[in-house]
Structures are given as structure tokens and as C-alpha cells.
């Protein structure tokens with residue numbers, strides 16, 4: 001019997017394990033390499049939309065997510081003074097329209113679920129392997145890792161996130177030096193807190209717009225709310241980014257309280273007060289790459305590695321999941337038992353580059369538009385140029401919500417992807 005087609009998957013975040021699942025079931029032999037030596041505590045939370053959840057459903061983890069979380073029922077935007085800017089019940093119709101709702105998840109829970117899911121499929125997951133270099137030939141690719149380790153496979157998929165080594169290496173091979181990611185001038189401090197009573201009546205994604213401060217909050221379980229305060233910060237001062245130590249937490253909370261001291265909704269202050277831990281991020285994105293920079297002959301980029309985004313539209317992970325669906329869909333099924341296996345294999349090699357091309361061509365415009373949209377959304381959220389401009393911003397937000405049809409069309413364009421599902 002022939003050996004299987006080895007696929008080197010770099011990164012065990014969100015896209016990596018999902019692709020490993022798809023490819024394993026299509027007859028490939030994926031190996032997942034993760035630089036972190038023990039996957040565990042990562043970030044705060046994510047809002048999964050029906051487009052992303054549909055893909056997670058295909059790998060069998062949507063049910064578990066639904067059990068732990070709570071379906072989103074609405075959007076609610078307020079000023080910091082408690083004035084309602086707009087609202088929508090659209091999310092309450094997602095399940096009937098798209099088969100799955102929108103749901104907040106704790107990021108750590110999702111990453112561990114995905115890692116366990118691939119481990120159960122007997123996919124080889126190697127933690128503590130950091131990609132350092134890539135060599136390609138006409139019919140294979142060799143990945144070089146830390147500690148002098150190398151593995152050769154048929155092709156390689158870069159799922160290594162915003163700081164991807166795969167992207168840097170692919171660009172370098174074209175003679176391009178990669179620029180640093182762009183600091184958007186904003187930071188986010190995020191926390192997980194017991195849901196305040198006043199927010200329990202309806203599971204909403206809530207935004208509060210203040211002057212130079214923005215807060216977002218949504219439930220990640222019936223009892224827990226994830227929230228984040230977005231603030232401008234001139235320089236990317238990385239010194240106080242990351243997980244806040246328990247000793248510093250009280251002082252940090254006091255500073256955040258000061259930032260919302262004039263706000264009227266008590267729930268905003270309660271969320272900060274109740275946080276079990278705080279984590280602070282600088283917010284970055286990148287200039288878009290041309291679609292032919294998304295791949296080489298034997299390597300292709302997926303998720304944040306291809307299109308890193310700021311989080312203001314909540315689409316980064318959802319788009320990474322769409323990528324996984326489209327890429328695996330365009331790779332042929334390989335059945336080792338079948339009479340045509342040798343032929344299928346022979347055909348795959350020369351076809352890879354056109355498969356990668358078609359995938360990148362399909363995905364690049366949509367993801368680039370969302371990256372730009374997210375950047376603009378961030379700028380709208382955090383207005384620092386005085387009360388007049390804040391008032392204008394508030395009017396703009398309120399006017400946006402009044403155009404019910406445009407809003408519905410915008411969400412439909414997101415949620416109906418990457419495939420139509422039959423509502424159950």
C-alpha cells in the first residue's frame with residue numbers, strides 16, 4: 001500500500017486543528033506543529049457567528065460550544081450617558097435562517113476543544129515545535145523547526161496567526177522584507193466577569209460609546225460576560241500588555257474605573273469590578289497582501305497568517321474558519337484503498353498551485369474588505385477629538401441602525417457563508 005500524503009500544518013490555534021480534521025477525513029496525513037510547548041491559557045473570548053460556527057459544526061464541536069454558551073439574541077448600542085443609539089433583534093433569527101446562532105466562547109475553551117478534537121482523530125500534534133524555515137522542491141516541502149528538527153511533506157499550510165513565520169518566510173523567498181504589523185493606536189483590556197443582573201434579561205452584544213473610550217460586552221455562558229475596554233494609546237507601549245498579575249489587578253481596575261467614571265450604566269462598572277482576571281492587548285493589523293502572495297508552489301496561508309485583522313468586526317476567527325472550509329473543499333479526496341489512488345496522487349502535485357491560486361483568489365477580496373472595515377470600525381468607536389466629534393459619531397451610529405434593510409443585508413452576507421445550511 002502507498003504511503004499517505006503528509007501535510008505539514010503550522011499552528012494549533014483555530015484554523016490549524018480544523019484543517020487537520022478536514023484533511024484527515026479526506027485521506028491525507030496531517031501533522032500539526034505548535035510552537036507553544038503546552039497549549040493552555042490564550043486571550044479572552046471570541047464571538048462566533050453562524051458562518052464560523054457552521055464550519056465548527058462540520059468538525060463536531062458546535063454542540064459542545066452550544067452547551068457551554070448561550071445564543072445571542074440582540075445587539076444594543078448606548079452612549080456612555082445611557083442614551084440608546086440603536087438596537088436589533090437580528091441574532092435571534094440566525095438559528096432559523098442559518099441553522100446555527102451567534103455565540104460567545106472563552107478562547108481557551110475553544111482552543112483546548114479543538115486540540116482534543118484532533119488528538120481524538122489520532123492526528124499527530126507536536127507542541128513545542130516552532131517553525132523557523134521552509135525549503136521547497138518540485139515535489140515536496142521541508143519544514144525546519146527549533147532544536148534542529150526537520151520534517152518533509154507533500155505540502156504545507158501556514159496557520160500560525162498574526163505573527164506568522166510562514167508568511168515571513170514566503171515573502172522573503174520573493175525578495176520582500178516583511179514590515180512590522182501596524183499598530184492601530186488602540187489597546188484593549190479584556191476581562192471575564194459574572195454577568196450583572198441588569199444584563200441578564202437578554203443575551204445581547206452591547207456597545208457603549210464614550211469620549212475616547214469604548215466598551216463591548218457579550219455573554220460567553222449563562223452566568224459569565226466577556227467585556228473589553230478599548231482605549232487609545234499613542235505609542236505601542238508593550239510593557240503593560242499581556243495577562244495582568246493578581247497583585248496589579250486592583251490598581252489596574254482602578255484606572256479602568258477612572259476611564260468610565262462619568263458613565264451612567266452601573267453594569268459597565270460592575271463588569272470591571274467583578275473581573276476575575278484582566279488581559280491587555282495592543283491592536284494590530286496588516287496591509288493586505290495580493291492573493292498570489294498567499295501561496296507558493298507547496299505552501300499556502302490560512303486565517304490570520306494571510307489576513308491579520310483588528311478585532312472590531314469580530315470576524316477574524318470566523319473568516320479563518322471560512323478559509324478552512326474553502327481550502328479543504330478544493331483539495332481532492334484521496335482514498336488509499338481506491339484503484340485510482342496512485343493516479344489521484346500523481347495528479348495532485350501539479351494541481352496544487354492552481355488549487356492554492358483559486359482559493360486565494362476567492363478569499364482575498366472578502367477578507368481584505370473586512371480587515372479595512374474592522375480598522376474603520378475601531379476609529380469610529382474611539383473618538384478622541386472632543387465632545388462635538390463624539391456627538392457626530394453618535395449620530396452616525398444611530399443613523400446606521402435606522403437603516404434596517406442595509407443592516408440585515410450586511411449580516412446576511414456574512415452569515416450565509418461559507419455554505420447554505422438546511423435549518424433543522
Ligand SMILES: Cc1cc2nc3c(=O)[nH]c(=O)nc-3n(C[C@H](O)[C@H](O)[C@H](O)COP(=O)(O)OP(=O)(O)OC[C@H]3O[C@@H](n4cnc5c(N)ncnc54)[C@H](O)[C@@H]3O)c2cc1C
Pocket residue numbers: 010011012013014015016033034035036045046047048129130131132159160161162163164165166188281302303304305309310311313314315316317318319320
Ligand atoms: C482582542 C482580540 C479579540 C478578538 N475577538 C474576535 C471575535 O470576537 N471574533 C472573531 O472571529 N475573531 C476575533 N479575534 C481574532 C481571532 O482571535 C483570530 O482571527 C483567530 O484566532 C485567527 O485564527 P488562526 O488559527 O489564524 O490563528 P491563531 O488562533 O492566532 O493561531 C496561531 C497559532 O500558531 C502558533 N504559532 C505561531 N507561530 C508559530 C511558529 N513559528 N511555529 C509553530 N506555531 C506557531 C501560535 O502559537 C498559535 O497557537 C480577536 C482577536 C483579538 C486580539
Ligand SMILES: *[C@@H]1O[C@H](CO)[C@@H](O)[C@H](O)[C@H]1NC(C)=O
Pocket residue numbers: 211212213231255256258259260
Ligand atoms: C484612561 O486612563 C488613563 C490612566 O489610567 C489615562 O491616561 C487616560 O487619559 C484615560 N483615558 C480616558 C479617555 O479617560
